[in-house]
Each structure stands twice: as structure tokens, then as C-alpha cells.
Amino acid sequence: xxxxTLFAILGVLGxxxxxxxxxxxxVINPSAVIGSIVIALIYVFAEGKADIKRIGYQYKKFKDVxxxxxxxxxxxxxxxxxxGLNLPVEIILGFLTLLLGxxxxxxx
Numbered sequence: 001x002x003x004x005t006l007f008a009i010l011g012v013l014g015x016x017x018x019x020x021x022x023x024x025x026x027v028i029n030p031s032a033v034i035g036s037i038v039i040a041l042i043y044v045f046a047e048g049k050a051d052i053k054r055i056g057y058q059y060k061k062f063k064d065v066x067x068x069x070x071x072x073x074x075x076x077x078x079x080x081x082x083x084g085l086n087l088p089v090e091i092i093l094g095f096l097t098l099l100l101g102x103x104x105x106x107x108x
Contacts, residue, residue, distance in 0.1 A: 003047070007040060066103050069096055 020026070061067055073096045080087045 007044070010040070066100060069100050069103070072096065073100070 073093055076087070076092060076096075077089055079085070080089050
């Protein structure tokens with residue numbers, strides 16, 4: 001189980017317990033809730049800071065052609081619809097998918 005999954009489960013559990021406590025009239029200690037939230041936030045922000053440092057080591061991946069093909073393919077449908085370009089998106093995405101598959105096969 002990953003750390004993110006564990007925190008997601010704890011968040012859902014906290015929400016359920018808060019709902020149950022409100023429905024049954026139970027008293028929740030606010031300082032305990034705030035303390036739990038602060039600890040979770042400190043962990044999340046510290047991990048985020050560590051992730052940002054790791055991005056620096058991955059800057060070469062932004063120069064990779066495969067990344068940009070996938071990026072353009074992901075945005076193409078949205079841009080086509082938002083600006084009403086009426087491009088043949090299915091054909092273009094099919095071509096980009098084929099090209100991406102060839103590039104990945106070449107690297108393997």
C-alpha cells in the first residue's frame with residue numbers, strides 16, 4: 001500500500017467519523033482534529049518539496065519526443081472542441097498513437 005493511498009484512506013475515515021459523530025451527537029475534540037490535519041499537511045508538503053527536487057533530475061524527459069507527442073495527443077481533443085477547429089481528431093490521434101508505438105518499440 002502506498003503512502004498516498006494510506007492518507008486517502010485516513011482522509012475518508014476522518015470524514016466518515018466526523019459525519020457519524022455529528023449524526024449521533026458525539027463530541028469531537030477540535031484540537032485533536034486540527035493536530036491530525038496539521039500533521040498530514042506537513043507530511044504532504046514535505047513530500048511535495050522532495051518531489052520538486054526530484055523533478056530537477058528528470059529535466060531531460062521534457063526534451064523527449066515521446067513526451068511531446070503524448071502531450072499534444074492529450075490536448076488535441078480539448079483544443080479542437082474549445083476552438084471549434086473541426087480537425088479530424090480520430091485520424092490525427094490514430095497517427096500519433098502509431099508514431100508513439102513505433103518510438104517506444106525502437107527504444108525497447
